[in-house]
Amino acid sequence: MEIRPILSSMKRNPVAAVLIAAQIALTLAILANVLFIVTERIRTMAIASGVDEPNVFVLGNQNIGNTRDPVIANEEDIKAILAIPGVLAASPGFSFPLVRDGWQTAVTLTPGERIEGPERAAALYFADERLLDSLGAKVIEGRYFTPGEITPFKQGDQPNPPVVLINKGLAERLFPGESAIGKMINITGNQGEPSQRVIGVTEHIATPWPRSRNPDRVVFVPHASVGLGGFIVRTEPGERDRVMKVVEETLFKVNPNRIVSNIRAFEEIRSSAFQSDLAMAVLLAVIGISLLAVTAFGIVGQASFWVTQRTKQIGTRRALGARRKDVLRYFQTENALIALIGITIGSALAIGVNGWLVQNFGFDQLPLSWLPIGGALVLILGQLAVLGPALRASRIAPAIATRSA
Amino acid sequence: MLHMQNLRKVFRTALVETHALRDLTLDVKAGEFVAVTGPSGSGKTTFLNIAGLLEEHTDGVYELDGIDVKKLDDDARSRLRNEKIGFIFQSFNLIADLDLYDNVDVPLRYRGFPKAERKRRIEQALSRVGLGSRLHHYPNELSGGQQQRVAIARALAGEPKLLLADEPTGNLDTVMARGVLELLEEINDQGTTIVMVTHDLELARRARRHVHIVDGQVVDLAEHDFAPVRAVERVRAVA
Incomplete structure (x- = not known):
C-alpha cells in the first residue's frame, strides 16, 4: 500500500x-443526524397500535337538541x-390509539407520591363492556369488566372507579417481574391512598399520542363515555368499507337530530397521526440524498481533475511497472485516506450538531453507533465516486511516459 | 537480450493507416551499449516503446531476455517491464510531489520488495549517482542534471538487465549531458545493457554500437562507427 507516499504527496498539495x-x-455531520432523525421518524410511524386496524373504523357523532337521555341514546345507537x-x-369512544386526543393521568402506587413527570403518565381509555372487542384487543391476564361494573361517564365527571384494567406496558413498569392482578393503584392524581384495583391486563395497546415518551402506558376505566364524541366499530374482515357506507344512514334512522362526521378507517387515523413525521422523513431523506449527490459529484470532479493533471505521472508509473489495478488502487487508497480524515472530523462535528439539536429542539441523542454507519456510507460513496475516474486512470497507456508534452 | 525480427507496428484510424515500423530486425546482446538514431518521425520512439513493452507490436517477433512478449497479457508485461527494464526519459519524469527517496521507491514498491530491501536499494542507487545525501529533497530543488541522475538511480534500483534511455541528455546543457553520459558508460561497463534513443550524434558516437532507423526500418548498423554518410546527412538535415 502506498499510504505514506500518498500522504506525503497530499501534504505538498493540501488544498484540494x-x-x-x-x-x-x-x-x-449532517448525514448522521439526518439518518438518525429519519430512522426515528420511521420507527415512530411503525409503532403498533394494538388495534385490529384493517377492520376498525371510527366516526364522530353529536346529538342535537338534548331531548334524549344520553345513556339511552347511546344504547340505541350502539344497538343499531x-x-x-x-x-x-x-x-x-372519543379517545383511542393514535388519535392524538384524549385523557391522561398520573398513576401512583403510594400516598404522597409525586405525580409530575412523564414516567408516571398514562393514557385513560373509557371502556364500556365491548371496548376491547371493538378495538380488536384481548385480555392476557385477569378479566375484563363485567356489565355491572360499567357506569356512564358524562361531561364534567371525574374518573374514580373501584376497578381498572391496565395494558401490558404499564403492568411491566408498575409491577416488574410480578403479576399486576389484585394490586392497588391510584389514577386520580390526588396523591391519596391507591383506590383502584387492577383486575386485568390487556395485550399491547398504544396511547393516543404516538410521539410521547411512553406510548405504551394505558389504563382502562369502566366508564361508557356517552355523548362525548363518537363510536369505534369493528367489522368482520372485508366488511368494513361496506359498513362505513351505511352506518350514517343507520344512525339517522335511529335519530335524525345529530351530526355524524369524520367516518374514517383506522389507516386514515394512522396516516394522519404520522403525516408530519412522514413529511419530515421525506424532506430529510431528500436533503440527505442531495447532499450525498453533491459530495459524490465533488469527488468525481476532483478525481477527474487529478487524473487529467497526473496523466504523465500515471503513464510513468505504468512504465515503471504499475499494473492497471495498481493505478486503480492508488486512486482508491488516496480517496479512502481523504475520506477517513473527513470522517474523523465529521464524527466530531456530527456529535456537535446533535448536541445542538438536543439542547435547542429536544431531539434524541444520536447513538455513537450511528457514526461508523454514517462513516461507512460516506466511505463507500467516496469509493464509488472515485471508481470512474480511477478506471479511466488505469486505462492510461504507459507509452504516455515517453511523450515529451 | 533483445531480439526483434520483422517487427511491424501499424497505427490505424478510421481514415488512415500509418506504418511506424516496417519489418524491423535487430538483435542486442547482453552488455551492449547501443545508440538508436533517426530523424523525427522515423519510428525511434515507437521502437523504444515496443522495446520497453510500453506498446504492443502489430506483427513480427520480439523476445526480451528470451521471453516472447506477444504472448503476455497486460499484467505480465507490467511485471516484466518492472523486473527487466529500467527507463530514463528525456524529461526525467520524476514525480514532483515525492522526494528523491520516494521517487526511486516507485518501481521497487511495484516489485513488492520488503521495506528494508527497498531502503537498501534506494540508498545505494542514489549514492551511486552522487545524490546519497539528498534523499529527502524534492525534484524541484535539483538541477536538471541532478534530476536525470535521480531518474537513472530510479532505473538502476531495480537492477534491470536492460536500460532504455530516451534522449537522456535532451533537456540538459553540455556539461550536465557529459556527466550523465559518463554515468551511463560506467553503468554499461558494469554489465547493464543500454539502448539509447537520441538525436545527438556526439552522444551516439559514445555508444559501442550505432543503429539508424529511417521510415520504420533499420537502414544500417555500424559498430564503433557512424551510419552511412547518406543517413548521417539526413539526420543532420533534420537536426
Missing part, C-alpha cells in the same frame, strides 16, 4: 484534499350499529 475532506466531514350485518363490536 482539504476541501474534499471538509466536504466529506460536513456531509457526515351492532345490527348492521358484518359488525362484530361497537363502543362509544
Whole structure:
C-alpha cells in the first residue's frame, strides 16, 4: 500500500484534499443526524397500535337538541350499529390509539407520591363492556369488566372507579417481574391512598399520542363515555368499507337530530397521526440524498481533475511497472485516506450538531453507533465516486511516459 | 537480450493507416551499449516503446531476455517491464510531489520488495549517482542534471538487465549531458545493457554500437562507427 507516499504527496498539495475532506466531514455531520432523525421518524410511524386496524373504523357523532337521555341514546345507537350485518363490536369512544386526543393521568402506587413527570403518565381509555372487542384487543391476564361494573361517564365527571384494567406496558413498569392482578393503584392524581384495583391486563395497546415518551402506558376505566364524541366499530374482515357506507344512514334512522362526521378507517387515523413525521422523513431523506449527490459529484470532479493533471505521472508509473489495478488502487487508497480524515472530523462535528439539536429542539441523542454507519456510507460513496475516474486512470497507456508534452 | 525480427507496428484510424515500423530486425546482446538514431518521425520512439513493452507490436517477433512478449497479457508485461527494464526519459519524469527517496521507491514498491530491501536499494542507487545525501529533497530543488541522475538511480534500483534511455541528455546543457553520459558508460561497463534513443550524434558516437532507423526500418548498423554518410546527412538535415 502506498499510504505514506500518498500522504506525503497530499501534504505538498493540501488544498484540494482539504476541501474534499471538509466536504466529506460536513456531509457526515449532517448525514448522521439526518439518518438518525429519519430512522426515528420511521420507527415512530411503525409503532403498533394494538388495534385490529384493517377492520376498525371510527366516526364522530353529536346529538342535537338534548331531548334524549344520553345513556339511552347511546344504547340505541350502539344497538343499531351492532345490527348492521358484518359488525362484530361497537363502543362509544372519543379517545383511542393514535388519535392524538384524549385523557391522561398520573398513576401512583403510594400516598404522597409525586405525580409530575412523564414516567408516571398514562393514557385513560373509557371502556364500556365491548371496548376491547371493538378495538380488536384481548385480555392476557385477569378479566375484563363485567356489565355491572360499567357506569356512564358524562361531561364534567371525574374518573374514580373501584376497578381498572391496565395494558401490558404499564403492568411491566408498575409491577416488574410480578403479576399486576389484585394490586392497588391510584389514577386520580390526588396523591391519596391507591383506590383502584387492577383486575386485568390487556395485550399491547398504544396511547393516543404516538410521539410521547411512553406510548405504551394505558389504563382502562369502566366508564361508557356517552355523548362525548363518537363510536369505534369493528367489522368482520372485508366488511368494513361496506359498513362505513351505511352506518350514517343507520344512525339517522335511529335519530335524525345529530351530526355524524369524520367516518374514517383506522389507516386514515394512522396516516394522519404520522403525516408530519412522514413529511419530515421525506424532506430529510431528500436533503440527505442531495447532499450525498453533491459530495459524490465533488469527488468525481476532483478525481477527474487529478487524473487529467497526473496523466504523465500515471503513464510513468505504468512504465515503471504499475499494473492497471495498481493505478486503480492508488486512486482508491488516496480517496479512502481523504475520506477517513473527513470522517474523523465529521464524527466530531456530527456529535456537535446533535448536541445542538438536543439542547435547542429536544431531539434524541444520536447513538455513537450511528457514526461508523454514517462513516461507512460516506466511505463507500467516496469509493464509488472515485471508481470512474480511477478506471479511466488505469486505462492510461504507459507509452504516455515517453511523450515529451 | 533483445531480439526483434520483422517487427511491424501499424497505427490505424478510421481514415488512415500509418506504418511506424516496417519489418524491423535487430538483435542486442547482453552488455551492449547501443545508440538508436533517426530523424523525427522515423519510428525511434515507437521502437523504444515496443522495446520497453510500453506498446504492443502489430506483427513480427520480439523476445526480451528470451521471453516472447506477444504472448503476455497486460499484467505480465507490467511485471516484466518492472523486473527487466529500467527507463530514463528525456524529461526525467520524476514525480514532483515525492522526494528523491520516494521517487526511486516507485518501481521497487511495484516489485513488492520488503521495506528494508527497498531502503537498501534506494540508498545505494542514489549514492551511486552522487545524490546519497539528498534523499529527502524534492525534484524541484535539483538541477536538471541532478534530476536525470535521480531518474537513472530510479532505473538502476531495480537492477534491470536492460536500460532504455530516451534522449537522456535532451533537456540538459553540455556539461550536465557529459556527466550523465559518463554515468551511463560506467553503468554499461558494469554489465547493464543500454539502448539509447537520441538525436545527438556526439552522444551516439559514445555508444559501442550505432543503429539508424529511417521510415520504420533499420537502414544500417555500424559498430564503433557512424551510419552511412547518406543517413548521417539526413539526420543532420533534420537536426
